[in-house]
Amino acid sequence: MSLVRLVRRHVKAAALALALLSGPLTTAGAQAASWCVAVWYPSSDHPGGFETIVANADVVDVVFPFWYTPDADGRVLSRAGADWREQVAAWKGAGLVVMPSVFATHSGFLAEPRRSAHVAALLALVDENGYDGLDLDYEEFPLSTREPFSELVEALGAGLHARGKLLSVTVHAKTEAEPGSYPSAAAQDWPRLAAVADVFNVMTYDYTNRNEPPGPVAPRSWVADVVTYGLGAVGAGKLQLGLPFYGYVWKRGRPPAAATTWEATRRLIDQFKLDAAREPDSGELTADLNVTGLPRQTVYVSDALTLAGRLADLAGRGLATAGVAIWGIGGEDPATWQVLRDARPAECRLRASAPTG
Numbered sequence: 001m002s003l004v005r006l007v008r009r010h011v012k013a014a015a016l017a018l019a020l021l022s023g024p025l026t027t028a029g030a031q032a033a034s035w036c037v038a039v040w041y042p043s044s045d046h047p048g049g050f051e052t053i054v055a056n057a058d059v060v061d062v063v064f065p066f067w068y069t070p071d072a073d074g075r076v077l078s079r080a081g082a083d084w085r086e087q088v089a090a091w092k093g094a095g096l097v098v099m100p101s102v103f104a105t106h107s108g109f110l111a112e113p114r115r116s117a118h119v120a121a122l123l124a125l126v127d128e129n130g131y132d133g134l135d136l137d138y139e140e141f142p143l144s145t146r147e148p149f150s151e152l153v154e155a156l157g158a159g160l161h162a163r164g165k166l167l168s169v170t171v172h173a174k175t176e177a178e179p180g181s182y183p184s185a186a187a188q189d190w191p192r193l194a195a196v197a198d199v200f201n202v203m204t205y206d207y208t209n210r211n212e213p214p215g216p217v218a219p220r221s222w223v224a225d226v227v228t229y230g231l232g233a234v235g236a237g238k239l240q241l242g243l244p245f246y247g248y249v250w251k252r253g254r255p256p257a258a259a260t261t262w263e264a265t266r267r268l269i270d271q272f273k274l275d276a277a278r279e280p281d282s283g284e285l286t287a288d289l290n291v292t293g294l295p296r297q298t299v300y301v302s303d304a305l306t307l308a309g310r311l312a313d314l315a316g317r318g319l320a321t322a323g324v325a326i327w328g329i330g331g332e333d334p335a336t337w338q339v340l341r342d343a344r345p346a347e348c349r350l351r352a353s354a355p356t357g
Contacts, residue, residue: 033237036323036348037340038062038168038201040101044246046261046330050087053329056337057094061348062199064101064135064168064325068125074109074118076102076125088129097350099168099199100125101135110141110148119152123159132352133166133198141187146179150192157196164355168199170325173207173242175225178233194234198350201325202230205244210257214250214298216282220313227319241321243310245336246328247284247301261331265301283309302328304335311343323348 037060042049053060065087067080091098102122109118122134136156141149157167171193172185179186194200204223208215223241230239247265248257265285269276274287283306289297314321324340 033346034322034349035344035346036061036199036240036350037344038064038199038240038323038325039329040064040066040325040327041329042066043327044259044261044330046263049330050090052332053096054090054094057091057096059337059340059344060096061323062097062099062168062350063091064099064137066101066103066137068100068102070102070104070109070118070121072106072108074114074121076118076121088131097132097166097348097352099133099135099166100131101137101170103137103139105138105140107138107141107145107149110145110152115148115152116155119155119159122156123163126160126163126165131165133160133168135168135170135199135201137170139172140184143179143183143187146187146189149187150189153193154196161196162356164353166198166350166352167196168201169193169197170201170203173202173204173222173226175222175229177229190230190233194238197238199240199322199325200230200234200238201240202226202242203327204242205327208248208300210248210259211255213255214248214253214257214300216279216284216286216300217244217247217302218284218310219279219281220283220310221281223310224314224317224319227314227321228317231319231321236320237322239321240323240325241314243307243324243326244302244328245326245332247299249297249299251295251297253296253298259328260299260301261328262301262303262333263331265299268297268299278305282306302336303333304339307336308339308343311339320345 039053039060041053041063043066067078069077071077088098126134153169160167171188174180174185204226205218207218207222247260249260250257269287272289272291274289276285276287279286284300285303286300
């Protein structure tokens, strides 16, 4: 069965199931105070990510432009591209909150005096460009940075809030009590970070990453465990669920995998008339290409039915969040946006405010 036919057959049924289970996506019938849809951009190699955001500005609330990174001394380097000002203007013109992501996997700048210099550089970035705030996506830090990283986030949060700006913090998934067993996740003190953050994005994806054998990107049972822990450590008012709109394809069944999109998977399935299936726990679309003369390929990717199933599963467990944060914009199943429209339990009330003091 072609991917297009598969989605058309099931997405309406999934949307109905979502409505019946969620009604809306809150616990015990309580009304969500705010529910936001955030997207990172760019978050795939597909060239259509910007157009996707603009076309779905009625459901997208927050953009995290993935443009900045610190150097070893804490200076902020830009990779925004030549047309970034026009992009920001278009998003702001559509009423979206714009909070650029600052990404790092090195942590030497956490030592003083570099840490204070880094905070000053981040605040200057917001001041100079009129952003609504910042998203910190600092990953793979050693456990020894747990204290200085918390101190950096607290200093940055104080500076942003004094300006009436917002702070978003993006963290590794964890399912156990603080600090957690996985070093990079344990380096992130969830209660302490969330106390100063306005948004707390949890990366509930890459359960199977590109360096592992083929498997689901985000099993529902695992996502539920992460959200359950997060609601206790952070609370429902700030916790945003990380959603993968991407997938992985493994050649010859061996890592490393390459990131892929629903669009590319659709072409693969339709071209070779592959039998598409569903991974039972994640609900992800999966297929195997085993054609003479070509390397075997195994793919796992999310589509609209996957998304509807994920949201319905959390609602059925009584697990409510403050919204979702999406990685993999561009080349996603277009029907996913309607799933989000149908699922939204409340408007997004996340906004920068007037400076204090």
